[in-house]
Amino acid sequence: MSGPTYDDVVKLLGHSAYNPAIVPQLEAYVKAQASSKAPYYFNANRTLVKLYQFFPHLSAGDEIISLVLFLALVEFPTTDFCALACLVPERVQSREPCVTLVRCAELLEACQFAEFWQVFGQIQTEAAASVSMKQAAASPETQSKLRKSILSLLAHTYRTAPLAMVLAALNVSSLDDD
Numbered sequence: 001m002s003g004p005t006y007d008d009v010v011k012l013l014g015h016s017a018y019n020p021a022i023v024p025q026l027e028a029y030v031k032a033q034a035s036s037k038a039p040y041y042f043n044a045n046r047t048l049v050k051l052y053q054f055f056p057h058l059s060a061g062d063e064i065i066s067l068v069l070f071l072a073l074v075e076f077p078t079t080d081f082c083a084l085a086c087l088v089p090e091r092v093q094s095r096e097p098c099v100t101l102v103r104c105a106e107l108l109e110a111c112q113f114a115e116f117w118q119v120f121g122q123i124q125t126e127a128a129a130s131v132s133m134k135q136a137a138a139s140p141e142t143q144s145k146l147r148k149s150i151l152s153l154l155a156h157t158y159r160t161a162p163l164a165m166v167l168a169a170l171n172v173s174s175l176d177d178d
Helices: 007-018 021-035 042-054 062-075 082-083 098-109 112-120 131-138 139-157 162-170
Strands: none
Touching: 007 021, 007 139, 021 042, 021 062, 021 131, 042 082, 042 112, 042 131, 062 082, 062 098, 082 098, 082 162, 098 112, 112 162, 131 139, 139 162
8 A cells, every 4th residue: 555645645634634533644645755755745744743742642653753854854955844843842852863853954054064964874873763764864865955955055155165165065075976
């Protein structure tokens, strides 16, 4: 059985956005986003986190919440991570892998890109990170998306920049790397 499609989720949210019965479909959609089988959809992810607030007994634990935060992080430079993080309880944010995700977001916001990649790499080895998150963090699509966002930010900020700084910000060793 495959998970819900983007169109299914849009219809679901249009009809019953805060019905607790939609939690399993939204959780399946989060997993589909993490595996690149569905497009990122902030409203669906935010609705799921809000449903967890309203109905804490429906929460599948920290795995889905941290996956939602991971997906928002990859959307940098949007404010999605901040918007979702303020909905996540401090007790969840104080545990791994959320601690690492928050640190990654702080480094991106501070434009400390070389340091970001070091911390981001820890997600792949973090014991508390789900298999879905580890695979998503290691995927070339995720890393390419982050690199494009960082490169775009650098292009808007600098007229010229030393090649070594740009390569470090993109976590590549030469222009030939992906």
